[in-house]
Amino acid sequence: MNQLDFDDVQGLARFGFGSMRQACFYLVRIKDVAVARAWLLAAHVTTARTLDPPPSTALQIGFTVDGLKALGVPSEVINGFAPEFVAGMTEESRSRRLGDIGRNHPSCWRWGGPDRIPHLAIMMYGKEDQMAQCEAEFKGPLGDVAFEVTERLTTSDLDDVEPFGFRDGLSQPVVDWEEKRKISGDQLVYSNVVSLGEFLLGYSNEYNEYTDRPLLDPASRGAADLLAALDQPYKKDLGRNGTYLVIRQLEQDVRAFWRYMDHAANSNPEQRARLAEAMLGRQLNGTPLMPLQNNPIDGVGKDDDDRAYNQFLYNSDPDGVRCPLGAHARRANPRNADFPNPVKGPISHLLQTLGFGHKGIRDELMSATRFHRLLRRGREYGPGLSPEDALKPEPENEEKRGLQFICLNGNISRQFEFVQGAWMNTTKFDGLSEESDPLLGNREAVQGCPISNTFSQPRENALRERRNHLPQFVTVRGGAYFFLPSLRALKYFATVGS
């Protein structure tokens, strides 16, 4: 058992605050730094401790690198954070990897683009009748003086269905809070339990190592109250119990999505839904396209629902006949272990390590999943729209809808950016060559490849079904990398520069 102090961890790392159906995220810039510091010190940030009764509201605070600078955090401290956090989401080479080109380019964003980078994300959650009070409290006597609001990200409660109409949030990694998971060498079977260090800095990760974060001299200003680093006890760990928060506003063109499906299915409602489900990799109600397996999976099965939604792998479907190789859910979490084929004993292990015994043509095209997991905490926004209504003519000035994509991870480049770049956005995922993610893809041209906007459904003993000319269904409207500090680090940020 480690010494994890849940009172030092912001609650979002442990909970999705699912019972609080309302949420609203203020992206703000600091106007008056002294008042902002006072506001931060007075803020009642919700922690990861379980309370009885559970709270009915929650407040979480994340900081961009610009925010830390505005608060006067010393630059040598800031430079101890992850390079991608320091450089920001909109660095040009990063935009290429994340697919933020064309219509997704940061210069077109509502927020997060050049000159529109917020300092803080102030995230409020509450039950139905609580939100107005939360927002009033935020603004209060200090808030209006301290901050200038860059963007108010609203959310809506669509009953756990995302705007295209799919049941959402069914699959999450199980965080090994108590650090019981022992990692030594290769992991030969897929596990849904992931090391604490993948989601919280200051603890060991899937490599049994500590991810880099700012470690301070105990004598440096403000460091005295921070916790010691577990791997270097003579240093104070500013990262410990904190994590990185990725926010991206993804606008979903629900009408274009269902129009495409309807057209491709010759307006047959059944066919239309089947095609959408093939693209997502699950049925609309969340049922996986793969059959459930009998063998339990480590970290799956906390209840019957979880088993029904998650007790499956893709091993038995190497060609993607049941669930297309390029389906959204399959790209996001390929559910593979460290080796593509079963390892039977030490000799087989050695031979496979040396690269012998490849069986399928796609062997080794994909990385092991366990290094690339995300805790998803997204919320929908805009009005719901059923597939049937989506096909009706669009009213004038319709309200936009989509997902406030939010995820937490300890290593942005290895987790969020890898999943987004090497799995979702690439047209070369798992040996495919003509398609990026059917939902998220930007369909931008790839030099040397004549086609980048199809979707393929492999079929047994037949030519694959290829859907052509997929339009772009999702457009990035904003985004930024934040650090979600521990409560101790939050206090440090609020005081170190004063």
Add this chain to the structure above:
Amino acid sequence: MVVAPLDVNRTGELRSLVATMNSAPGTANPDNDIIPFGRLEGLHFARVLVLEDQTLDDVTAAYGLPRQNFPTYLAFLGDFDGDVDDFRRQMVAVAGKGLERIFSFCVDFTPGTDLIRWMQQHEHRPATMYVNWVGRSMQQIREENALCQVLQKHMFENGSEFQKGSPEEIRRAAKAFVQQEVNMRRLTLTPLKKAPLGWRISNLLNLIFVPVLLLFLAPWFLLYLPIFLIQLRRREKRDPVIAPRPSAEHVRRLAEIEDHDVTNQFTAMGSVKPGLFRRWTFITLLWLVEYTTRHIYTRRYLARVPSIHFARWVYIDDKKRLVFCSNYDGSLESYMDDFINKVAFGLNVVFSNGIGYPRTNWLAFKGAKNEQQFKYYIRRHQLPTEVWYNGHRGLTNFDLFRNSQIRSGLDQQSMTNAEAAQWLALI
């Protein structure tokens, strides 16, 4: 690889000149005025860069030895089909003037020199060379890619013909279509050439010679092994790790030229640890790796890694330093993922003999598995590849493999339905 010392006062000028060869940062324009790479038909990849070692002070930091002021070099290398002498002649014919302009920045180049001879004199042959699919030529790559694009287009646009029937019937229809395209001279499929006889003989001799030599030396190796292990462990525990976080500016310069294509380039350099023990361990292991890349890892996978097109390990400065160059599919983060999670042992045995490498256990273990240190180490040793040319942009190793499989499947007279179904799944 041509390696020649540069006039250090003019490296900035050289960098500006070669930058004019690019259409995007670091990405060569195939038709550029200086070296129109696109006109060299057998050329897969090429690069021009300045070998300016960022880590020359490490030997002082780690071992207290004086810094060795090795020259700053110009490096020019290409991965091409066929004979190196033919290739040099072709290059001079296509880009003699441009080469002369670039080489004129080297201290020992005088205008009017015989370019071919000069390049021969500065040739650094790789200690080890890896090729994803030995013998696959640019001609084959181009023809097979054209074939597959035409075939796919036809099959998907004439759905009814290819949507019904048994897999073998569909394959035969495809075969008939391709035959017709070839007859109409809309497609060319040059029969694949066997490797030259001389190459095959020397390869066979190498295949036999190395194990025989090893067998002969085995008793001595075994006798020496305990001493070797003691020497190794002593050093492994003591050798300092130098893997600080690389500067943001260095990383920005490297990232700026990455991910303009589905394939990327990688160049890194560093110094071998001082002392005879590390020198000979390094030389021996790299020689063994060469044997595996020559005879074992010749089809798609370097051990477990399918993403590398070409890689080479080149000694410079009397084997005191090493340059590593590769061309790989995906972004650096996925390349690192392959390194760390799939072939850490292979990297460890070679690169742990380099100054500052993350600490290994028994030569093969740990090392690269120290993810953060390893990533910093790699980035810090990496050099910006000023100009990089890819002769088959947009095509991954898997694409090239699939294209070849589609073609060879078409060549067959008949298949069972099960075989034909597998073939059909490639389309």
